Amino acid sequence: MDTKLSPWRNVIRWFDSSAAGQEEMDSTQFNWVRVIPFITLHLIALFAFVIDSSTTAIVTCLALYWLRQFAITAFYHRYFSHRSYKTNRFWQFIFALLGNMAAQRGPLWWAAHHRAHHQYSDTEQDLHSPVQRGFWWSHVGWFTCDASFKTQYRRIKDFSRFPELRWLDRFDSFAPLLLIALLYVAGELAAYFAPGLNTNGFQLVIWGFFVSTVMLFHSTVAINSLGHIWGNKRFKTKDQSRNNAFLALLTLGEGWHNNHHRFAVSARQGFYWWQIDITYYVLKVMSWLGIIHSLNPVPKHILEEGRQTGVSS
DSSP, X not given: OOGGGOHHHHHHTTTOTTTTOOOOOOOOSBOHHHHHHHHHHHHHHGGGGTSOOOHHHHHHHHHHHHHHHHIIIIIIIXXXXXXXXXXXXXXXXXXXXXHHTTSSOOHHHHHHHHHHHHXXXXXXTOTTOHHHHOHHIIIIXXXXXXXXXXXXXXXXXXXXXXXHHHHHHHTTTHHHHHHHHHHXXXXXXXXXXXXXXXXXXXXXXXXXXXXXXXXXXXXHHHHHHGGGTSSBOSSOOSSOOOBOHHHHHHTTXXXXXXXXXXXXXXXXXXXXXXXXXXXXXXXXXXXXXXXXXXXXXXXXXXXXXXXXXXXXX
């Protein structure tokens, strides 16, 4: 039997991404089984409109949005994808675990795909380019096919040598399920010991995980889609990456996307003082605390290059 066509293998891969081997998967055809968890995530989030809400639940939703948004941009992106600073192995694992709780698959998969994006940005080989395939494919289509599924270990040899990272990458549903369990327990404990908070386990799971994760997903992939069609180009790059102040606020600094494509290994994406980059500010504090070190700066000649263009953002 051709296991590539088996829907049951795709179901198993919801929990074990290495199930039935890691042979080449090149198809860009829609894989309906792969999309079921994504659709389910959105459908369950709609329960927020029919259950009671509370200040506790909404605060939890927003807190987990910002925490996990930071984990994606600071850890998955600036650390695992671009190595823009250094840390020790303990913190590296904590970073990977927190990023994995965003339900955007494992750290090795995420970083390897992002490295491929930079190599082929806005060419035919860029799997999520809105220039090549349109907005909706770039935003929500590219991960629905087999071509996007495999972790490209050849692109991530520096981090794939760590078995704990490979484990998280293989069982990439572990961290999201752990977060759901923690939210449920916290909600039930709050209902019992602090009823004045007006929350419970089910409510915290709906708002703290499902609503928050839907918000987080769409803000993250907006950098793939809107970040290449909406905004200004301060630097002359080979792609259509754009700077967008609104996206930068929404994603804690990722919206300075044209800056990033000009010098991707910088820990700072808001190159100039007026370009707000909250992630970088937090990374600086983390460096003062000794959690990370050796943050890569923006070279002076690139800063001067950007000043010459006269672009306002």
